[in-house]
Amino acid sequence: MEKWTILKANIRHKKGSFAGIVILMAVISMVLLSLLGVWDNISAGITDAQERGRTGDVLYLINKNRLEGKLLSDVRSHPLVKDVKTVETLICDNMVYQDYKYSNPVFLQEVRKSGRLFHSGGTGYQEKTPELKPGELYISRGTQTNMGCRTGDTVSFTFSSGTYRFKIAGIMEDPEFGASVIGWKNVFISKRDYDKICKEVMQTDTPEQASALIMRVSVYKTDDCQLSDVKFARQLNLDTGISDMSVGSLARSTLTNYTSLFPKIICMVLTVFALLLLAAVIIVVCHSVSTGIEMEYTVFGIMKALGFQKRDIQVILAAQYLLAEAAGILLGVLPAVPLCYALGNIFWPITGIVPRKAISIEKGGLLLLLALAVSVFCIAVIMRKIKKITPVAAILGGKNEIYFDSRIKIEINKKMLSSTLAFRQFTSNKKQYAGMAAIAAILVYFMTSMMILTNMVNVRSSWSAMGIMDSNLDIYLSSEKEVTEEQIKEIEKTIGENGDFRISYKYCGNYNLSLDGEQMMCSIFEDVQYIPGLLKGRLPEYENEIVITEIAAETLDLKIGDKVTVVCKEKKAEYMISGLNQHVNDAGMNFSMTMEAASRIMKPGLAFLGYIIEDETQGEKTADILNKKYGDFLSAEYDDQVDVMYQAAVYAMTLVVYLFSAVFAVVVVHMICSRAFIRERRDIGIYKALGFTSKKLRLQFAIRFAIVAGIGAVAGCAAAAVFAGNMLGRILRLIGISQVDTVLHVSTILVPVIMICTCFFLFSYMASRKIKRVEVRELVTE
C-alpha cells in the first residue's frame, strides 16, 4: 500500500514527463500495430483471393500447340502433383487505351464464374457479378492503375484478325496478375466474344495464329508436399520440362510477393523507422530515470531513512515508468484499428485485392512486450545508482551539480556570448545530453536514408548503377521486319540532328528461360556494354558467358565461375557465370547475356532501343520525327517523367518520416527541457541577477539544444553514410536492388540536419518559456 501511495504521488508530481512517455509510446504502438496489421492483412487478403480464385501453386503459360498430351500427362502423374487445371486464353501484345499502348502481354479469357467485382472504392465486393454483354469486359485493378482508365471507358485489342473494342464494365478481383506491379494482365470477356475472337484469329494465316492461344496451366501440390512453391516448380521442371516449354511460369508464393511488394516495402521502411523511434523512446526513458534519480536524491535518501529498502524504491521507480509505457501502448491500440483499415485501402490500387480487416495483436504485442522487457532491463541497470544513496548524504543536501573541466573548451566570447555560454553548458555536462544527441542521430539517420531513397527515385543518373535501364526516348522495333545495322545508324543520326543524346540500351527483350531448372527472366542485350549494374566479376567476354544478379546467385547458391545450363524450349546450352550484377527486372531474379550468347539457344532479334536525350525540350519532337520517318518499322515514345506513383509513394513516406520526426522532437525536447529547466533553475536565477534577460537565457537554452541536435545530426549523417546503403539494400532487395548507391549530396545531408536542428532549437525555445517565471528572489537564503 505504501508503495502504491508513493507511486500515485510520483505520477501526479511528474505528470509532464509521464505524459511525454505515454504520448511517445502511444504513437509508436499505433504505428507499429498499424503497419504490422497492414502487412498481415494484405498477405492474408491475397491468400483469401487466391483461395477463392483457386490459384495453382505454380502457374504455367504455354503455347497451346506446345502443350502436348504427354507433357500434360507427365505433370498430372508426377508424385508431387495433386491436380492440374487448364484454361485457354488469347495473348495480346497490343492493348490500347486512348493513346496509351500497354507494353506487356495481356491474356483475354472467359470471365470466371467465381470472379468477384469490386465496389467503386475497393472497400468490398459486389454481391452479384453481372453477366457480361457482348463488347464488354472486366479488368483488374492493376490494369486500371497502369492504364489510367475507368469503368465505362473503351479499350482496344489488336490481333492479326483485326482490332476489337471493349467497354469496361467493372473492376474484377484477379489474384494472379491483378497487381499493378505485375506486367502481365488478365482481362475477362464474355464467352461469346472470346469464341468470336478466337475463331477469327485462327482463320488468319499469320505466325500469330500459332502463338496467340496460350494455355494457363495451374498445377496444385499434393497435401503432403513439403517443398516450397518455388522449389516444387523447379523439381517439376527438372522431372517434366514443363517450365522449359512455357512462355512463362510463376509460383504462387512469387505472385503473392509481387502483389504485396509495394506495400511491403513501404511497411518495412516505416516499421524500421518505428523501431528506431522505439529505441529512441527507451533512450528517453533511461534519461528520465537517470536524471530523476539525481533530482530525487534527497527524497530517496529520506525514504531510506524512513525504512524503505533499495528494492522498494527500485520497484516504485520501475513501476511508474512501465505504467506510463504500458498506458501509451494501450492508448495506441485504439487509433491503430482505423489507421490499419485506412492504410490497407490505400494500397488497393496497387495490390488489386481487398485486405483483411484485423489488427496484428500477436506480432505487434510481442514486439511491444519485447520493448517493455528491454526498457525494464535498461531501467534496472540505471537504477543501480539508488544503492549508493544514503540517508546521511541526502539529508546533507543531496547531490549537487559538480562540473569538471572539459577537454572541449571554447572561450566565452563577448560577441557570441549566448552561443559560447550554451556550448559551455553542453560541454560541462555532456553525459546529460548524450541521450538527446543519440535521438537526434537516430532521427537524422532515418531522414537522411529517406533523402537517399528520394534521390534514387528522382535522380535518373543513379538508376543505371542500380540496374534500372533508364532512357527517355524508347524505340520499339517491329518484330515483323528485320532492322539492319544501317537503319539503326540512320535512326541515331536523326536523333543526333535534334541535339545531343546517349545510348542507354539496345536489347532484344526479356525471355523466360530455365536456368538449372529454375524459370528465370533473361535479358538479352545487343552488346555487353548495355548490361546494367555490374557489381562483381566482369561482363561476359565470350559467347558462353552470362551475368546473373547477386540476388539470383544467392537464391540459387551460385557464384562467379559456376557453370549453368540454360534451356529455351527444346534447346539447351552451358554457360559460365562471369559476373554478378544488379538488375531490377522480375524483382532481381534474372540473368543477362548478349545476343551472341543467346543465339546458341534461340534466334534473338533486336526489339528495343533506349536513348537519353540531353535536351528535354527536343524529346517529343524527336519522337515525332522518328515515328513519321520510320513509322513502318518502329514506334518511338518520349517520356521524361519519373513514375508518378512511385515518386508519390516515396514522397509520402519521406513526409511521414519528417512529420513523425518533428512530433518526436517536440515531445522529447519538451521532456528533456523540462528536466533541464528544473536542474538549472538556480543558474537561471544567477544569470538573471547578473543582467541576462529572459529572452537571452531562452536563446542560450535553445542554442544549447541546437548544438546537441547538431552533434547528433553529424553522427546521424555519418551513420547514414555507413549503414543507410546496407539498410536500404536489405529493404529494396524485394524489388531487386541489393546495393544502394549512397552518395550523400549536400542537400541529402543539409535538409535533415537543418530540420532537426531547427526543430530542436524552436521547440526548446518554446519549452524554455518557463524561464520568464524564474525570479532572482529564489536565490535568497533567508
Place this chain on the structure above:
Amino acid sequence: MKKSILSAKEISKSFAHNGMQQHILSQLDFDLYEGDFTVIMGASGSGKSTLLYALSGMDKATAGVVRYKEKDLVKLGEKELATLRHTDFGFIFQQMHLIGNLSLFENVAVCGYLNKTAGVKEVRKRTDELLVRMGLEKVKTHLPSQVSGGEQQRCAIARAVVNTPKILFADEPTGALNRQNTIGVLNLLSELNENGQSILMVTHDLKAALRATRLLYLEDGKITGELSLPVYDRQEEKSREAQVNAWLASLEW
C-alpha cells in the same frame, strides 16, 4: 551634505501565505547616500533581505516608489532592470551563486561582457586586475567547485564590481564563510568603500556591521534605528564594537 543616489518612498512588500497576506515591509522610506557603506541589521525575518532585493530591483515592491536616476525601479521592465544590473548595480549573494561550469575568470568576465560600453580587452584587463586584487590570480582558471568558499565569495565580489557599479548590494556576504574568510571579504568591501564605492549590505553579523559608515536597524518591516559611524579603522575596532553593541542594545536586539 550627502547626495542620495537611491531612494525609496513608502515601499511595502507583502506575500500571500496560506491564503493570508503577510506584510514584510510596511510603508518604508529609505535613502542610500553616495559613498556610504550602509549596513542594514535586524533579527531573522525582519525583512532585511526583502528590503535589499526591493531596493536593488531584484524584486518588486508591492507598493511605493524606488527611485534611481529619476526612474522608478518598481515600474521598470525586465530589459531595463537587466541593463541596470550589469551597468549600475552589483550584487553579492550569501551563497555566492557562481556559475558552476565557468572558471573564476569567466564568472567575472561574463558579467563584464554584458556591459555594452566596455570592450573585450578592457573587460579582460579589468577582470585580471580584480582577480589579482582579490588574491585569485593563481586559481582564476579553476572552476568554482575546485576552490574554497572564501575564494568563491571573493570571486563573487569581483564579479559584482567588474562593471564599476554605482551601488554594490550585498546580502549576508559572509554568512556562509569561516572566520578567516569573513575577515578577508570584509576587508575587500571596506577597501572598495574607501575607494568611493557605495555599498548597501544586509547582515546580522556584528563583525560585518562594524564596517558600516551608516547602520540601520530594521524591525517588523520598518527602520527603527540609525547610527552614523566614521570610516572603518581597524585600530579602533574595539571602541567601534562597543558603540555598535550599545546602540543595538538600545534597540533591544
